[in-house]
C-alpha cells in the first residue's frame with residue numbers, strides 16, 4: 001500500500017515537473033519578456049498555432065463558454081482561437097491602446113493598431129522584421145518554397161517566382177476567368193435557388209489556376225454536374241482534396257501518411273492518395289517542360305503559364321540562383337495554395353454582400369455598360385483596354401477584403417530587438433516576438449474609415465470623378481505590404497474583376513426568401529449570416545453559405 005502511495009506521489013510530481021518544464025516555464029519566460037515592453041499584456045494558456053489545437057479550438061471553446069459562462073470575457077475565450085480578430089475588431093485596441101501583447105507558451109505576439117507604426121514596420125522590411133517561417137512551414141508539403149524561405153534563399157525564390165507573374169500571364173487569367181464565369185452564370189441562373197456559390201467559386205478559381213499555373217484548360221462544371229469517380233486521382237480533385245485537408249496533412253505529415261498508407265482510415269487514405277497524385281502530376285508537367293526546353297518538344301514553348309515560366313527562369317539563372325526540382329514543386333504547390341481559396345472565399349463573400357446590396361449591383365452595372373457596352377460579347381473584352389477602367393468592380397474586391405481579410409499577415413523580430421514608435425511611445429521589441437498589424441482593427445477602425453466603417457460600401461473606394469481613393473498608408477493590408485507582399489495581387493484582381501464583370505453586366509442576384517419573409521428581411525438575414533457564420537478555418541471563409549440560397553435573374 002505504502003509502495004502504491006509512493007508510486008502515485010512520484011507520478012504526480014513527475015507530471016507537475018513535466019507541466020512546469022513544458023508549459024509554465026516558457027509561459028513565465030515569455031511573460032517576463034513581454035513586460036519589458038511596457039505595454040498591456042493578455043495571457044493565453046495554449047499556443048493557438050499548435051496543429052492539435054487547430055483541430056480542436058472551435059469545438060472546445062464554445063463548449064467551455066456554454067458550461068462556464070463567466071469565462072466568456074476571459075483572455076482564453078476571447079483570444080485563444082484562430083481568427084479571434086474578426087470577432088473583436090477594434091475592441092481590444094480601444095480597451096488597451098494602439099499596441100498590446102498576447103503571451104502564449106510558445107512566444108509573444110505584439111499587435112499594432114496604429115497605421116503609422118504598421119507602415120513603418122513594412123517600410124523597414126525584411127532585415128528588421130522578417131517573416132516568422134515557423135508559422136508557414138506547414139506549406140513545405142511538397143518542398144521548400146517562397147512562403148517558407150527566408151534570407152538569401154527567399155530572395156532567389158522571390159526573384160524567380162516574380163518572373164512568372166507577367167502581363168502575358170494576366171491576359172491568360174483574364175480570358176480564362178471570362179470563359180469560366182460565362183459558364184458559371186449560365187449554370188447559376190438555372191439553379192433556383194442556388195446553394196453552391198462557394199463550391200462553384202472554388203471550381204472557377206481552381207480552373208483559372210490550372211490554366212494559368214499549368215497550362216491546362218478545363219470547362220466549368222457546376223456543383224451538381226461534377227462526376228464523383230476518380231475523386232482523388234486527377235490534378236484538380238487531388239489539389240482540392242489537399243487544400244481541404246491541409247490541417248490534417250500538417251498534423252500527420254505527408255511522409256507519415258505515405259508510410260502508413262495501407263492502415264489509414266478512409267478519409268486519411270484519400271488525402272494520402274491526393275498528395276501522391278498531385279506530386280505525380282507536377283513531376284509529369286516538370287518533365288514535359290524540361291523536355292520542351294531541351295528542344296525535344298515545342299508544345300509549351302509559347303505558353304506563359306507559371307510552371308513553364310518557373311522552370312525556364314530557373315534554368316536560365318546561374319546555378320547558385322536556380323531552384324532545385326523539389327523547390328519548383330514546393331513553389332507550384334504554394335502558388336496553387338495561395339491563389340485558390342484566397343480568391344474563391346473572397347468571391348463568395350462578395351456575392352453574398354452583393355445579394356444584400358442591390359444598389360451596389362446597379363452602381364457596378366452602370367460602369368460595365370459604360371466601359372463594355374450593353375450587348376458586347378465577353379469573349380471580345382480586352383484585358384489591356386478594359387481591366388484598368390473597371391474601378392467599381394475592383395472596389396467590390398477591396399471592400400470585401402477590407403472587412404473579411406482571408407490571410408492575416410505577420411512578421412517577427414527573430415534574434416534582434418528593433419524599436420518601433422507607436423503614437424508617442426517607443427517600444428523596444430524583444431527577440432522572438434511575432435509582430436502583427438491588427439488587420440481587423442485598422443481596416444475597420446472608425447478613426448480611419450468613418451462611422452460606417454463596418455458597412456460594406458464599395459463606393460468609398462471611387463470618388464465622384466471616378467478616381468481611385470487610396471486609403472491612408474497602414475490602414476489596408478489585404479495583400480500585405482513591403483518586400484514580402486503578395487506577388488499574386490494583380491493575378492487575383494484580374495480574375496475577380498473579369499468574373500464579376502461577366503456576372504453583373506446582365507444579371508442581378510438576390511436572396512431566396514423563406515415563407516412570408518420580405519426581400520428586405522432576407523437581405524438583412526444575409527448580412528447577419530456573413531457576420532455570424534464566418535470563421536477562420538485555414539483562411540477566413542463563410543462556413544455554411546449553402547444554407548443561405550440565392551437567386552440570379554436577368555437584369
Ligand code: HEM
Pocket residue numbers: 146147148158334335336338339340342343346401406407408409410477478479480483484485486487488489491492
Ligand atoms: C484575394 C486574393 C489574395 C489575397 C487576399 C492574398 C493575400 C496575401 C497576403 C496577405 C500575403 C502575405 C502573407 C504573410 O505576410 O504571411 C500573401 C502572400 C503570398 N501570396 Fe497572396 N493573396 C491573394 C492571392 C494570391 C494569388 C492569386 C497568388 C498566386 C497565384 C498568391 C500568391 C502568394 C504568394 C506566393 C505569397 C508569399 C509571398 C512571399 O512570401 O514572398 N496570392 N498573399
